[in-house]
Amino acid sequence: MTGERISWERDGLEMVLIPAGSFEMEDHFNEESTDAQPVHTVELVExxxxxxxxxxAQYEVFVQHTGVETAVLDEIYLPSRLTINRW
Structure with missing residues (x-):
């Protein structure tokens, strides 16, 4: 059923079902990015x-439970008036 919603048992957050389907991926505008591949069809399962x-806060709980963390925060440009508070 398209758009079916559930409440995930681990955290109670609402989730919606994304149906299976296909789409065309990559450089549709001929921008010739160095990592672009020719346009090709990608199939996804639901x-x-x-x-x-x-x-x-939810991300911090995820990191604490899984140990998985990304370095993205170290690569983000922030205006001088903003700071990142690490836990």
């Missing part, structure tokens, strides 16, 4: 996605 974006 999957669930959170209805809302993950908050920083």
């Amino acid at each position: 999957f669930y996605m959170d209805v809302t974006a993950m908050t920083n």
Whole structure:
């Protein structure tokens, strides 16, 4: 059923079913990026996605439970008036 919603048992967050389907991926505008591949069809199986974006607090819980962390915060440009508070 398209658009089926569930509440994930681990955190109670609402998720919506994304149906299986296909789409064309890569350089549709002939921009010739160095890592672009020719346009090709990608097939996806159905999957669930959170209805809302993950908050920083939710991400921290994820990191604590899994040990998985990215270095993205170290690569983000921030205006001088903003800071990142690490836990």
